[in-house]
Amino acid sequence: MIRKTGEHAIVLGAGISGLLAARVLTDFYDRVTLVERDxxxxxxxxxGVPQGFHAHSLLPRGLQILEELFPGLTGEMLAEGAVPYEMIVQLRMIIGGHEFAKMPTGDTGVSSTRPFLESHLLRRVRGLPNLATTDRSQVGGLATREGRVVGVRIAGDDGEREIPADLVIDAMGRGGRTLAWLESMGFxxxxxxxxxxxxxYATWYLRLPERALGEDRMIIVGTYPGRPKGAALCAVEGDRWLVTLGGVAGVRPPVDPEGFFAWLDEVAPADVAAAVRAAEPLGEIGTARIPTSVRRRYERLSRFPEGLxxxxxxxxxxxxxxxxxxxxxxxxxxxxxxxxxEGTGDLARRYFAAAAKALDPAWQLSSGADLALREAEAARTPLARMLNAYLGRLQRVAAHDPQVAVAFSRVSGLLDPPSALVRPAVLWRALRG
Ligand SMILES: Cc1cc2nc3c(=O)[nH]c(=O)nc-3n(C[C@H](O)[C@H](O)[C@H](O)COP(=O)(O)OP(=O)(O)OC[C@H]3O[C@@H](n4cnc5c(N)ncnc54)[C@H](O)[C@@H]3O)c2cc1C
Known part of the structure; x- marks a missing residue:
């Protein structure tokens, strides 16, 4: 039995993070309100989530947590059309230019579109007895008293109103408002x-000829230094494949069918490129651009408003x-x-420290790989160069050593920390090569 921590908590933004935060807060607050603009x-x-058009793979660690917070969710999604795939047998990984060896791991992934995942999470969240959703409502600002956040101002169909709360969570994505709020409150x-x-990104939904890709359910073709082009192909609900081309370092994938096919000819195995050429298009090619990755170091602030x-x-x-x-x-x-x-005492400091610790491995992996891709610009350290050389070697070895392929996929799936790649068993296999 969890002790109630407060009366009312508000989550701003009903994206994936907002839905999951809301689920957690229902265990601690009498009432939780989820506010969303859409x-x-x-x-x-x-x-509000235009990125939802594009490939949205849920890593194995993410799926584990979703199932922990919403027991039975995976089964529900599969029953309604999400596509299961066996790791790393039906997931084909071509990383650093090397197609990884396959081996059963006993783990199953679930592939769907982002809207499908989000609608299933929303349904479960809306089933929580102490949660209310307030949609079509724009967050206007915070209500504050003596440097503490005590609620939110919301503009909806019925005009602007203030909703009091013990705790407010900013889950409004990249456009989160906390930076501006901190400034206005003197923090x-x-x-x-x-x-x-x-x-x-350029994304196209397709219907592939039956069994065109055999048992494969997901194919990831990574970018690497010298080849800034990649692709992800995912079998998703509705008997469709979602094919996203990704260019990095300023390289933009084409948005015309012939250019799309030619990109796959260049980066993907021949059978994959041929299957896509033979597919039935299900609509237009859509695009997205992401200029930067940004990490905000909230855990380093010495002061942060209470209640937020x-x-x-x-x-x-x-x-x-x-x-x-x-x-x-x-x-x-x-x-x-x-x-x-542990209660709400000193909550912001404790939470941001814990969140930073949870985020560190993922940030190390992605920012390290991004810096390696931009060799010319990056002020890289000798250590970073050495690590990237080691990763390159691991990827080569993973092409014929399934144990190394599994170790790599577990780290990139956030199941194991990056340090797992330098465990003696993996190190030995990599060096023996
Ligand atoms: C092109 C692209 C592809 C991606 N692919 C993947 C992938 O393969 N796998 C993966 O895990 N992640 C992927 N991501 C990242 C993923 O989309 C986000 O990390 C994830 O959605 C969590 O974000 P969030 O919940 O914090 O914010 P969001 O999902 O952006 O949600 C923010 C919510 O806040 C609402 N909102 C914003 N402002 C206001 C306001 N003023 N008032 C009320 N509501 C407001 C928005 O409408 C939205 O619902 C991708 C991102 C992009 C851009």
Missing amino acids: ALGGDGSRK DRPQEETVKVEVA LVTGDAICNFNPIYGQGMSVGALYALAMRECLR
Whole structure:
């Protein structure tokens, strides 16, 4: 039995991180209100999350946490059309230019579109007895008293109103408002670490000829230094494949069918490129651009207003090609739960420290790889250069050593920390090569 911590908590933003934070808060507060600018409850695709059109892979660690917070969710999604895939048998990984060896691990992943995942989470969240959603409502600002946050001002169909709360969570994604709020309340802004990634996506939904790719359910073709082009192909609900081309360092994928095919001819195995050429298009090619990854160092602030926390992309938005954002949002939710179990004293300091610890491995992996891609610009240390050389070697070895492929996939799936790649067993295999 969890002790109630407060009367009312408000979560601003019903993206993946907001939904997960709301779920956690219902264990600690009598009432939780989830506020969202968009109308909720359709098929999940909406204006506030335009990225939802593109490939959104949920890493194995993210799926574990979702299942922990919503037992039975995986089964529900599978029953309604999400696509299961066996790790790393039906997941084909071509990383650093090397196609990884395959080996059963006993783990199963679930592939779906982001709107499908979000609509399933929303349904579960809306089923929580002490949670209310307030959609089509724009967050106007915070209500504060003596440097403490005591509520939120919301503008909805019925005009502007103030809702009091013991705790407010900013889960409004990249456009999170906390930076501006801190300034207006006389607090410092957190330091920011920015990596210029210049990622561009082009996504096409297709129906592939039956069994065109055999048992494969997901194919990831990574970028690497010297080849700034990649692709992700995912079987998703509705008997469709979602094919996202990703360019980094300013390289933009084409948006015409012939250019799309030619990109795949260049980066993907021949059978994959041929299957896509033979597919039936299900609509237009859509695009997205992500100029930078930004990590905000909230954990380094010496003062932070009481009654306010931040989660999700508002803390750190990643280069999406590594598929980390939703899973890290799930890790923040667990961090929030752990901190609230200890009460609300000194909550912001404890939470931001725990969130930073949860985020560190994912940030190390993605920012390290991003810096390696931008060799010319990056002020890289000898240590970073050595690590990248070692990773390159691991990827070569993973092409014929399934144990190394599994170790690599567990780290990139956030199941194991990056240090697992230098455990003696892996190190030995890499060096023996
Ligand atoms: C192109 C692209 C591809 C991606 N691919 C992947 C992937 O493969 N795997 C993965 O894990 N992650 C991926 N991500 C990242 C992922 O989308 C986010 O990390 C994830 O959605 C968590 O974000 P969030 O919940 O913090 O914010 P968001 O999902 O952006 O949600 C923020 C919510 O806040 C609402 N909101 C904003 N402002 C207001 C306001 N003023 N008032 C009320 N509501 C407001 C928005 O409408 C939205 O619902 C990708 C991102 C991009 C851009």
